Amino acid sequence: MTIADVIAVIEAVAPPETAMEWDNVGLQVGAADARCHGVLVALEVTREVVDEAARLGANLIVSHHPLIFRPLSALRTDSPLGSLLRRLLEDGTAVYAAHTNLDAAPGVGTTAALADVLGLDEFSPLMQDGEVALGAVGNVKGSPPVDLIAGRIRRSLNPQRMTIVGRTDRGVERMALMPGAGGDAVRPAAAAGADLLVCGDLKHHDALD
Numbered sequence: 001m002t003i004a005d006v007i008a009v010i011e012a013v014a015p016p017e018t019a020m021e022w023d024n025v026g027l028q029v030g031a032a033d034a035r036c037h038g039v040l041v042a043l044e045v046t047r048e049v050v051d052e053a054a055r056l057g058a059n060l061i062v063s064h065h066p067l068i069f070r071p072l073s074a075l076r077t078d079s080p081l082g083s084l085l086r087r088l089l090e091d092g093t094a095v096y097a098a099h100t101n102l103d104a105a106p107g108v109g110t111t112a113a114l115a116d117v118l119g120l121d122e123f124s125p126l127m128q129d130g131e132v133a134l135g136a137v138g139n140v141k142g143s144p145p146v147d148l149i150a151g152r153i154r155r156s157l158n159p160q161r162m163t164i165v166g167r168t169d170r171g172v173e174r175m176a177l178m179p180g181a182g183g184d185a186v187r188p189a190a191a192a193g194a195d196l197l198v199c200g201d202l203k204h205h206d207a208l209d
Contacts, residue, residue: 003060003094004032006039010062010098013108018132019101024066029085030094036060045095050087059093064110066097103179104132110179111136117156118149118175118198126176127188135178135185137192143171146196153198165207172196182206 007027019025038058042049045067053061067084076082088095103110115123115136123138140149147168154162175196176189182199183206189197 001036002032003027003030003034003036003096006036006060006062007032007096010096014098014101014105016101018104019099020129020132023100024069025097025099025101028066028068028095028097029088030060030092034059034092034094045084045088047084047087050084050091050093053093054091059091061093061095063095063097064099064102066099067095100132100134100180104134106133111177114177114179114198118152118177120175120177123177126178126185126192135176135188137174137176137189137194140172140175143173145169145171149175149196149198163202163207165202170195 016025036059038053038056039060039062040049040053040056040058041062043064045061045063045065049061049063053059067081072081075085077086106112111134114120115138119140120136120138121141123136125133126135126137128134145168146164146166149172150162150164150168153159172195174192174194175198176185176192176194178185178189178197178199180200182197182202185197185199186202186206186209
């Protein structure tokens with residue numbers, strides 16, 4: 001099996017053309033025709049992840065967040081990113097990123113996984129960007145309070161930090177989800193009648209809204 005074979009499986013469910021235009025997805029380090037000896041899946045490509053891949057003999061890291069997000073103006077190996085890229089090249093480890101295209105993948109993406117964990121019933125896309133569906137909104141059985149859903153998030157996802165804005169005793173009949181930054185989702189969530197928006201990140205003024 002080659003790295004291209006693995007990429008074909010990923011792109012069958014999360015086509016790169018469904019990524020947001022500002023995103024940078026796809027093969028970022030390595031060669032598609034190289035043999036694949038193992039795959040390590042990670043949220044971020046960090047030095048610890050690269051160490052783990054080397055220890056396990058995996059020469060392909062599939063990450064959610066792109067390692068290279070903006071165009072490089074220089075490749076300096078005395079910078080954190082440059083040093084990491086040099087290590088990957090020396091180890092012969094490829095990096096493939098599936099970000100907003102995976103968020104939007106129907107049925108199997110990060111939105112669908114989050115909806116399943118949180119018990120979102122009969123959900124539909126929260127936002128539409130051209131042909132790309134983003135986030136989800138749906139009904140919650142039993143109208144549990146916010147603090148009960150927060151406890152479910154803590155047990156299921158084990159976040160290092162969680163911020164709650166608003167009353168925690170409020171019943172949630174309808175919930176909106178947005179993996180990643182949720183600032184643009186605040187108003188669509190309100191317009192969709194959501195009592196709660198669960199997202200990966202929220203700036204101060206978006207939280208005030």
